[in-house]
Amino acid sequence: MATVVATVEAMWSREMAAMMGNMNQGTSGGPTAILNKCKEINEGITELTRKREGQLVSAQKALLDSSTGKEDQSSRQTLDYIEDEINTALRYLRDQFKRVKETPGSGDSRVQGQVENVSRNLRREIEAYQRTQSDFQKRLEEQVRRRYEIANPEATPEELEQGVQNVLMGQEQSFVVPGTRSRQANDARQATLQRSAAIRKIEQDLIELSHLYNEVAELVHQQEPAVQQINQGAEETHRNVEQANTKLDSAIQSAKNARRWKWYALIIIIIIIAIIVGVAVGVTQANKSANSSK
Structure with a gap:
């Protein structure tokens, strides 16, 4: 049986x-x-x-x-x-x-x-x-x-x-x-x-x-404590992911800003160089004109 x-x-x-x-x-x-x-x-x-x-x-x-x-x-x-x-x-x-x-x-x-x-x-x-x-x-x-x-x-x-x-x-x-x-x-x-x-x-x-x-x-x-611990762990992980995403967004924005300022700096340097070159050329031409008049 x-x-x-x-x-x-x-x-x-x-x-x-x-x-x-x-x-x-x-x-x-x-x-x-x-x-x-x-x-x-x-x-x-x-x-x-x-x-x-x-x-x-x-x-x-x-x-x-x-x-x-x-x-x-x-x-x-x-x-x-x-x-x-x-x-x-x-x-x-x-x-x-x-x-x-x-x-x-x-x-x-x-x-x-x-x-x-x-x-x-x-x-x-x-x-x-x-x-x-x-x-x-x-x-x-x-x-x-x-x-x-x-x-x-x-x-x-x-x-x-x-x-x-x-x-x-x-x-x-x-x-x-x-x-x-x-x-x-x-x-x-x-x-x-x-x-x-x-x-x-x-x-x-x-x-x-x-x-x-x-x-x-x-x-x-x-x-129940084990289940609560798992849930708390999941919530903490979610918060960490959100914080990581926030930091990542901030880092990306910072990187974009850094690249933007690099371009600004390069443009300024080019302008300065152009000014210097222009001044130098002007001075050179002025000197040539003065020598020719003598």
């Missing part, structure tokens, strides 16, 4: 193959690749929802309805398997969402809405799973209490409460089996121990789910 993880991995593999083709274009896939990732993670979440509402609920009901030690053990094994599948799938989806957030361009306005939508969907599924497990835990605790009462009909309310808490903590020796009702008591004891073990597993899973939820929520905000 294909698991949720296998389904998500298969979808992600197809996406990665397509993304590798896009990398030849000089980008990391761009907005289209990121949107495809978001779509496939959402599909994985949808598959996980079906498993939670279908297989998990059925396995929980089977354990609650079981009446023999053999049924209890079989139901527990099936339930543990499905819970482990869901927990593994949630961690896997968390990792894939982290990869999306680390992909260049995930803060682009064209994809940011879909990225945030994936985060909300994943957190919503984690919350739904937490509620399902919490409700199941309460029903198991009720069954533990009833079966402990069956095995210990003479216990006072205080002894009953203490005994139930000991069983829930995994202290099997707390479950007393009166010899006068050994068969019924042993059945109750077996059922109680199976359920108390399931409760302890749920408690541990709920702690991990809480951490998982916080990690997904923090991923959105953890990447």
Whole structure:
């Protein structure tokens, strides 16, 4: 039977193959690749929802309805398997969402809405799973209490409460089996121990789910400084380009002015030379005229 993880991995593999083709274009896939990732993670979440509402609920009901030690053990094994599948799938989806957030361009306005939508969907599924497990835990605790009462009909309310808490903590020796009702008591004891073990597993899973939820929520905000830094860098680069263009325009104008003044200077020099030459020629002609008159 294909698991949720296998389904998500298969979808992600197809996406990665397509993304590798896009990398030849000089980008990391761009907005289209990121949107495809978001779509496939959402599909994985949808598959996980079906498993939670279908297989998990059925396995929980089977354990609650079981009446023999053999049924209890079989139901527990099936339930543990499905819970482990869901927990593994949630961690896997968390990792894939982290990869999306680390992909260049995930803060682009064209994809940011879909990225945030994936985060909300994943957190919503984690919350739904937490509620399902919490409700199941309460029903198991009720069954533990009833079966402990069956095995210990003479216990006072205080002894009953203490005994139930000991069983829930995994202290099997707390479950007393009166010899006068050994068969019924042993059945109750077996059922109680199976359920108390399931409760302890749920408690541990709920702690991990809480951490998982916080990690997904923090991923959105953890990447914002990087995105802001990129935007600030782009703005600074734009300002630098504008300043460079301004300086370049100024340099070009200065060069034009310098060339213009060079021409002015050359013309003045030519005029001065012409004046000097004219004066020299005039003086020479005057001297010649004076000599001729003598």
